[in-house]
Amino acid sequence: MNALQKLGRTPFGLIMPALAILLVVFGVPIVQLFLESLDAPAISITNYQAFLNQPANIRVLLQTVEISAIATAICLIIGYPTAYLIVAAPKRLRIVLIVLVVIPYLTSGLARTYSWIVILGDSGLINNLLLKVGLISSPLPIIYNRMAVYVGMVHIMLPMMILPLISVMMGIDKSLMAAARSMGARPGTAFWRVFFPLSMPGVRSGTLLVFVICLGFYITPAALGGLGDAMLSTFIASQVSAAFSFGSIAASSFILLAIAIALLSMFGLDLSGTQGRKPQSLKSSQIRLDLLNRLKRLLNKLATSYRARRWTAHLHKASSEGHWSKIAGVVLLVLVNFYLLFPELVVIIMSFSDKSFLEFPPSGFSLQWYRSFLSDPTWYGSAWTSVQIGVAVSILATLVGTLAAYGLSRVRSDLRTLLTMILLTPITIPIIVVGVATYLGLVNLGLLGSQTGVVLAHTLGAIGYVVVIVSATLANFDRRLERAAMSMRARPMQAFVRVTLPLIRPGIIGGALFAFIHSFDEVVVTSLVSGFAVSTLPLKMWQNIRHEIDPTVAAVASLLTLLPVLWLVILYATWWRSRAQSKDVAAVPAAG
Incomplete structure (x- = not known):
């Protein structure tokens, strides 16, 4: 027990819950999926050949x-x-x-x-x-x-x-x-x-x-x-x-994943474009480069006087291109x-049309499609299921994502980069590959087609959003405040709860909202792992769009369109309150 408590206080111990969810639901299944594509244990590339031969x-x-x-x-x-x-x-x-x-x-x-x-x-x-x-x-x-x-x-x-x-x-x-x-x-x-x-x-x-x-x-x-x-x-x-055949599905998924990984490996590791460049080793290349540099310096000298005259001529000239x-x-x-x-x-x-079909602009005003949404158990039942799943995902992802972000802020930069890339994998690779791997992971756990399984599937991507947002908030946090609290005999947990947590609360709330939005809007992974037992609102909308254009979808789409305004109001209110509190805290020393 003491060993677990000590581990929980270490940066890696804080990251472990997020890594555990990622490993069980996605990490192990993606390795298993790769082995399936190779027909393990009899290793072969038959599935890849079958794909490429078509x-x-x-x-x-x-x-x-x-x-x-x-x-x-x-x-x-x-x-x-x-x-x-x-x-x-x-x-x-x-x-x-x-x-x-x-x-x-x-x-x-x-x-x-x-x-x-x-x-x-x-x-x-x-x-x-x-x-x-x-x-x-x-x-x-x-x-x-x-x-x-x-x-x-x-x-x-x-x-x-x-x-x-x-x-x-x-x-x-x-x-x-x-x-x-x-x-x-x-x-x-x-x-x-x-x-x-x-x-x-x-x-x-x-x-x-x-x-x-x-x-x-x-x-x-x-x-x-x-x-x-x-x-x-x-x-x-x-x-x-x-x-x-799951071997064929795995091969198709890994061909798509290989393209994404190849691009991320070539361009995603160094965005400045300077890392990994090899020095010129061919003598002929060095000679050509030297000649080009000398020619460039010569042309620059010849153009110096012209540039000086042009700068003087245009210094007080009104720009004709600005307007x-x-x-x-x-x-x-x-x-x-x-x-x-x-x-x-x-x-x-x-969505406010009074006709039995959609028209723009509506000839009359009516709330019939909103009433249809609220009176149809399949619609409001799916919405309630999405809300339940979204709240569960938001709580779970915010908890483990915040701990992971706090742990990442306390490790050295190279390890932080590697761990962050691992945690963000579900939102940086094609979503269909994530869905197939999660499908296999929930099969292993016996949770396929269950609401708990859908929560775990949605949490994979939601953790990434929470980690990014909370990490950005922690980047502006002054660690000296924690050390000052601990110098006054506060325990690490007390310092976190009394000092760190109030100051990063806007980031945590923002991460929770993004986690909820991610879950509430998810349809690709949900369509693969929900089976026929769990019907979320996006899944119900997608099925309705594919089979019948019911104008009720317009009312649902309108509600989903207005939700971001509500999220932004909540985020702004949280930010404004945090800003006011920080001003009050800053004013206390000034008053003293």
Whole structure:
């Protein structure tokens, strides 16, 4: 008992509960899944050969990579200038713009996918509008094709590209751009030579995050795409539901996982791009490099006088590009926010229709679809199940995630990086692979198709969100406060409860909310591990969307769309209260 108590006080002992859940539900099953793919104990690559020998499988695999790459490229092309404009905006406007990006990020992905079905469908908003205007005589085929898949995927992933870029760009010293301009550099030159290289960590992390998540997309391609737009995750999910050979399922999963791991290994370990570079060892390469450097120095000397004259000429000249660039920036921000927010507003407005079908704008106002939701036991029963599971996941993930984050803050940096990467694995690899491994883990535990099993499955990803948010809060925590408390004979636990916990409470509450949101929105893993015994609200919505477009889904999607506003209010209230308390604490020494 004493040994366990001592272990619980060590940093590794604090991390152990989170690692134990990860190991039992995901770690051991993923190893078992790999052995299944090799037909253990008779090790062979038969399952991989069978996959690669099927032209249809190769086509689906290449199609998965192609769709993911194009969606990622679109997100980067739109997200980079958007993030740049947000960072360059005044402080108050910047906060508003970030909130407008965060709201879609927190909104249910299934609800956002449904909104595009409503907009792009044959009787959807766009076709109805064009038919009324008289521009078309029959509905346009703008859904169930590749373009619709890109529209839906980019809508879901764009905030995930913008937010990492904003985080990196806000840390760039703006005086460097001003220094470049003062030395005669044009705005474009200063941007490409100074700002863009410094923003590359955000570009790399955002691109990797979006691409790897896109590899595991299942719901959006299945809902918006046609038969020729299936991705490998859809293929794997159909194999699981059909009780196909588990060796084939494992091989398909590990082929998808191998792509993600290869990319993370090449680009994810060093975002600065300096680690792992080998020095030039070829003499010819050194000679060419030396000649190029000498030529560059010569050209710089010849251009010095020209730069000096140009800087003097332009020093007091009004910029002709500023007005139009500002207009273009405003237009871009308006279009991006319209793209992110308008589909959700459409669903909210259409949910109040008084007709037996969805129309925009509604001809009359009615709450019939909300009453349908509240009077149908299958709907409100699924919602209550989701709430129960979400609360359980939030409590469990917040407890073990906070302990893990606190333990990680007390270990050396190299070990902290390794352990953090392990804890974040379920949210950094394709979700379909996590679902298959979790399916196998719950089979081992005898919890497949149970509510407890679903809670454990959701907790895997929720722990990662809690660890990230609480760790960010602890990064700004002054450890000297703990040491001061212990110097006054406070025990470590007392110092944590009385000093540390109140100061990191906003991070803990934020982590708990994100854990709940993650669980409440989860549908891919749930569809694999719930069986027919557990029906959550997202699972009920997905089944309804696939089989019948019931307008009740619009009411449910509206409620899920409004939830992020509630989360943001709670987070803001928590932050404001914490800020007021910190000001009071700071004022006590000043008063003394």
